Amino acid sequence: MKTYLECIPCFFRQALEASQIAGTSIVKQKEILDKVAVEIPLFSLAATPPEMGRLVHDIVRKITKKKDPYLKVKAKSNKLALGIKNDLKNKVRRSKNRLLTAVELAIAGNIIDYGVKNTLDVNKELNKILSKEEKIIKKEDPALFQFKQFKSKLSKAKTILYLGDNVGETVFDSILLEEIKEMYPEKEIEYAVRAAPIINDALAEDAYKAGLDQYAKIITSGVDAPGTILSLCSQTFLKKFNNADLIISKGQGNYEALSQESGPIFFLFMAKCPVIAKHLNCDIGNIILKKI
Amino acid sequence: MKTYLECIPCFFRQALEASQIAGTSIVKQKEILDKVAVEIPLFSLAATPPEMGRLVHDIVRKITKKKDPYLKVKAKSNKLALGIKNDLKNKVRRSKNRLLTAVELAIAGNIIDYGVKNTLDVNKELNKILSKEEKIIKKEDPALFQFKQFKSKLSKAKTILYLGDNVGETVFDSILLEEIKEMYPEKEIEYAVRAAPIINDALAEDAYKAGLDQYAKIITSGVDAPGTILSLCSQTFLKKFNNADLIISKGQGNYEALSQESGPIFFLFMAKCPVIAKHLNCDIGNIILKKI
Numbered sequence: 001m002k003t004y005l006e007c008i009p010c011f012f013r014q015a016l017e018a019s020q021i022a023g024t025s026i027v028k029q030k031e032i033l034d035k036v037a038v039e040i041p042l043f044s045l046a047a048t049p050p051e052m053g054r055l056v057h058d059i060v061r062k063i064t065k066k067k068d069p070y071l072k073v074k075a076k077s078n079k080l081a082l083g084i085k086n087d088l089k090n091k092v093r094r095s096k097n098r099l100l101t102a103v104e105l106a107i108a109g110n111i112i113d114y115g116v117k118n119t120l121d122v123n124k125e126l127n128k129i130l131s132k133e134e135k136i137i138k139k140e141d142p143a144l145f146q147f148k149q150f151k152s153k154l155s156k157a158k159t160i161l162y163l164g165d166n167v168g169e170t171v172f173d174s175i176l177l178e179e180i181k182e183m184y185p186e187k188e189i190e191y192a193v194r195a196a197p198i199i200n201d202a203l204a205e206d207a208y209k210a211g212l213d214q215y216a217k218i219i220t221s222g223v224d225a226p227g228t229i230l231s232l233c234s235q236t237f238l239k240k241f242n243n244a245d246l247i248i249s250k251g252q253g254n255y256e257a258l259s260q261e262s263g264p265i266f267f268l269f270m271a272k273c274p275v276i277a278k279h280l281n282c283d284i285g286n287i288i289l290k291k292i
Numbered sequence: 293m294k295t296y297l298e299c300i301p302c303f304f305r306q307a308l309e310a311s312q313i314a315g316t317s318i319v320k321q322k323e324i325l326d327k328v329a330v331e332i333p334l335f336s337l338a339a340t341p342p343e344m345g346r347l348v349h350d351i352v353r354k355i356t357k358k359k360d361p362y363l364k365v366k367a368k369s370n371k372l373a374l375g376i377k378n379d380l381k382n383k384v385r386r387s388k389n390r391l392l393t394a395v396e397l398a399i400a401g402n403i404i405d406y407g408v409k410n411t412l413d414v415n416k417e418l419n420k421i422l423s424k425e426e427k428i429i430k431k432e433d434p435a436l437f438q439f440k441q442f443k444s445k446l447s448k449a450k451t452i453l454y455l456g457d458n459v460g461e462t463v464f465d466s467i468l469l470e471e472i473k474e475m476y477p478e479k480e481i482e483y484a485v486r487a488a489p490i491i492n493d494a495l496a497e498d499a500y501k502a503g504l505d506q507y508a509k510i511i512t513s514g515v516d517a518p519g520t521i522l523s524l525c526s527q528t529f530l531k532k533f534n535n536a537d538l539i540i541s542k543g544q545g546n547y548e549a550l551s552q553e554s555g556p557i558f559f560l561f562m563a564k565c566p567v568i569a570k571h572l573n574c575d576i577g578n579i580i581l582k583k584i
Contacts, residue, residue: 005318008325009304016297026297030337033300040329045322 001256003045003052006275011052012036018060018199022069035059049256050227057198057226068197077112077168077200078209088175099154100147102179103268104137107287109172110165110251110270112200136287144282145289150266153291154180157245157264160189162216163228164202165251165269170210173250177215189216190240196224201253227257252276258292265292293548295337295344298567303344304328310352310491314361327351341548342519349490349518360489369404369460369492370501380467391446392439394471395560396429399579401464402457402543402562404492430578437581442558445583446472449537449556452481454508455520456494457543457561462502465542469507481508482532488516493545519549544568550584557584 015036019029039055061067088105095101137145154160162177164170177189191212194201202210207218222234228249230238241247247265249258255267255276271277271286280288307328311321331347353359380397387393430436446452454469456462469481483504486493494502499510514526520541522530533539539557541550547559548568563569563578572580 005308005321005325009301009308012301012304016301026337029297033297034333037329037332041326045318 001048001259001276001279003043003047003049004275004279005045007049007052008040010273010275011040011056014053015056015060018057018069019064021073022060022064022066024064028063032059032063035063048227048229048260050225050229050253051257053227053253054198054225054229054232058224061197070197070200074167074200074206077166078171078206081109081112081168081171081210085171085175088172089178092175092179098179099151099183102176103147103150103289104287106169106172106176106250107268107270107289109169110268110287111272112166112168136285141282143290144280144286146266146291147289149291150289153246153264153266155184158186158188159243159245160187160216161240161244161247162189162191163221163247163249163251163254164191164193164207164212165254166200167202167206168200169250170202170206170212174210174212174215177212181215190219190244191216192219192221192228192237192240194224194226195220195222195234198224198226201226225253225257227251227253227255229257230261255288262292266290267292293340293551293568293571295335295339295341296567296571297337299341299344300332302565302567303332303348306345307348307352310349310361311356313365314352314356314358316356320355324351324355327355340519340521340552342517342521342545343549345519345545346490346517346521346524350516353489362489362492366459366492366498369458370463370498373401373404373460373463373502377463377467380464381470384467384471390471391443391475394468395439395442395581396579398461398464398468398542399560399562399581401461402560402579403564404458404460428577428579430574433574435582436572436574436578438558438583439581441583442581445538445556445558447476450478450480451535451537452479452508453532453536453539454481454483455513455539455541455543455546456483456485456499456504457546459492459494459498461542462494462498462504466502466504466507469504473507482511482536483508484511484513484520484529484532486516486518487512487514487526490516490518493518517545517549519543519545519547521549522553547580554584558582559584 012033015032019032036056036059043052060069092098092102164173191207193204193207204218204220212218221228221237223229223232225232245264247263249265249267252269252272255269258265267290269288271280271282271284271288277284304325307324311324328348328351335344384390384394456465483499485496485499496510496512513520513529515521515524517524537556539555541557541559544561544564547561550557559582561580563572563574563576563580569576
C-alpha cells in the first residue's frame with residue numbers, strides 16, 4: 001500500500017508517542033520531531049508507510065539512545081496475553097467451528113498495537129469479535145473475510161510461512177497454530193519475526209515466550225521495520241517467502257508492506273486507522289481476512 | 293499559550309485539510325506538507341499556535357494560488373447562522389437570564405471552526421449548551437465559567453473591544469452585542485476582525501453581513517493570523533486594545549494568542565482540542581468564560 005497524505009500527520013504523532021514512551025525530555029522530543037520533519041520532503045508517497053515508520057523509530061532510538069524503547073510495553077503485553085492464554089484455548093475447544101474461532105482470535109490479537117493509536121480495549125474487542133457482531137466482520141463484503149478460501153488453501157499447503165506482528169499478539173497466533181497443527185500435524189510451519197526492535201513488534205524471544213516454537217520453526221525476516229519490506233529482507237528469508245505454499249501475514253504493517261506483492265498470501269488484521277479503513281472501504285475496528 | 297509538541301502533528305493535519313478545501317492536486321498537497329515540514333525545525337515552542345497557523349495557511353495560499361480558500365465554506369457558515377438568527381434571538385427573549393443566555397449562545401457559536409478538527413454538530417452542540425448540561429459548563433471549576441465577574445466588569449466598562457473569531461460565529465456575537473446594547477445603550481463597542489483571509493475567520497464584510505455594525509464599530513486588528521497576535525497588530529488597534537475597559541475575546545485562537553498577556557480580557561470559547569482541554573484541565577466541548 002502506498003503512503004497516503006493523511007499518514008504524514010500520523011508519522012509525527014507516532015514519533016511523539018514513541019519519544020514519550022522512551023521517556024525522553026521535551027527538548028529531545030522536539031529534536032525528534034524536527035528530524036522527522038527533515039525526512040518528509042525526501043519521502044516519496046510511492047513508498048509504503050512501514051518504510052517511513054522504520055525511519056521514524058530509527059530517529060527515536062538514535063536521539064533517545066534507547067535500543068528498545070518499547071521493552072516495558074512489550075513485557076506488559078506478553079503478561080496480559082499469557083494471562084488469558086487458557087481462556088483463549090477454551091474458547092477454541094468449545095467452538096463448533098474451531099478453525100474459524102482460532103482465526104478470529106488471531107485477528108483479535110492484532111489490537112495489541114502501539115504503532116497505530118491504541119485507543120482500543122483488548123477485552124472489549126475480543127468479546128465483540130467472539131460475539132461476531134455484524135459490524136466487526138463486514139459480512140456484506142465477502143472480499144474482506146475470505147475464510148472459505150483460507151480453509152481450502154490451508155488444507156492443501158505443505159509449507160506455511162506465518163509473518164508475526166506484535167508482542168502479545170504472538171500468544172493469539174500460538175492458539176491458531178496449535179489448532180492448525182492439531183488438524184494437520186504434517187504441515188511444515190515457520191514463524192517469522194523482526195530482526196531488531198521496532199515499536200512493539202515481536203522478536204525471536206517473544207515468539208519463544210508465547211510458545212510458538214511448539215508448532216513452528218522461529219525465523220527472522222531480517223527486517224527492522226514495522227512491516228515485511230521485501231527489499232530489506234534477508235536472502236534466506238526471501239527464499240522461504242517465495243517458496244511457501246501459504247503465507248499467513250499478520251497485522252496492518254505487514255499488509256501495508258506486502259499488499260502490492262503477489263503470492264499465496266492471506267492477510268489477517270484489524271483495520272485500525274481511518275486511512276486503511278478508507279483504502280479497504282471498511283470501518284475502523286473491522287477484522288479482515290483477505291487474500292492478496 | 294505556548295505551542296505544545298502535540299500541536300505539531302495537528303499543524304500537518306490542518307495544512308492537509310486546508311489544501312483539500314482549496315481543491316488542489318495530490319502533488320501540490322504533498323508540496324504544501326513538505327514546506328510545512330521545512331518550517332518545523334525553525335519554529336520555537338515558545339511561540340503560540342496561531343503563529344504557526346499563520347505560516348501554514350500562508351503556505352497553502354501561496355502554493356494553491358488561492359487568496360481565500362475558505363470562501364465557499366464561509367458563505368455556507370454565514371447562511372447557516374443567519375438562518376437560525378431569529379431562533380437565537382427568541383431563545384434570549386424567552387430566557388429568565390437574558391445576558392447569560394446571550395453569552396452562552398455567543399460561546400456556542402464558536403463551534404463553527406475549520407481550524408480545529410470540525411467533528412462537532414452545530415445544532416446538537418447548541419441544544420446541549422442551552423440545556424446547560426453539567427459536563428458542558430464545568431460547574432465544579434468556577435474559574436472556567438466566570439459569569440458573575442464578567443457581568444460586573446461589563447456593567448462598569450465604558451468602552452468594550454470585542455475580538456471576533458469565525459464567520460457564522462459573528463451572527464451569535466451579534467445576539468450578545470444586541471443584548472449588551474439593550475442593557476447599556478451608552479457603551480462604546482468596537483468589533484475587531486482579521487485584516488486578511490485566514491481559515492474561516494471573520495473579515496469586515498462578514499461582520500457587516502451578521503449585522504454587527506448595528507451595535508459596534510467594525511475595525512480590523514491588522515493581523516492575518518488565526519488569533520490576535522499583538523506583535524503583528526496595527527498601532528491603531530493596539531491603542532484601542534490597551535485603552536479598552538473590557539476586552540471580550542472570542543475563540544480558541546484568540547485565547548492561544550493572548551492568554552499570556554495582561555489586561556481586562558475575558559475569553560469566551562469552546563475547548564475544541566485535546567491540547568487545550570489538558571492545558572485548562574477541562575474536557576473537549578466544555579464552554580469557557582475565563583478572565584485572564
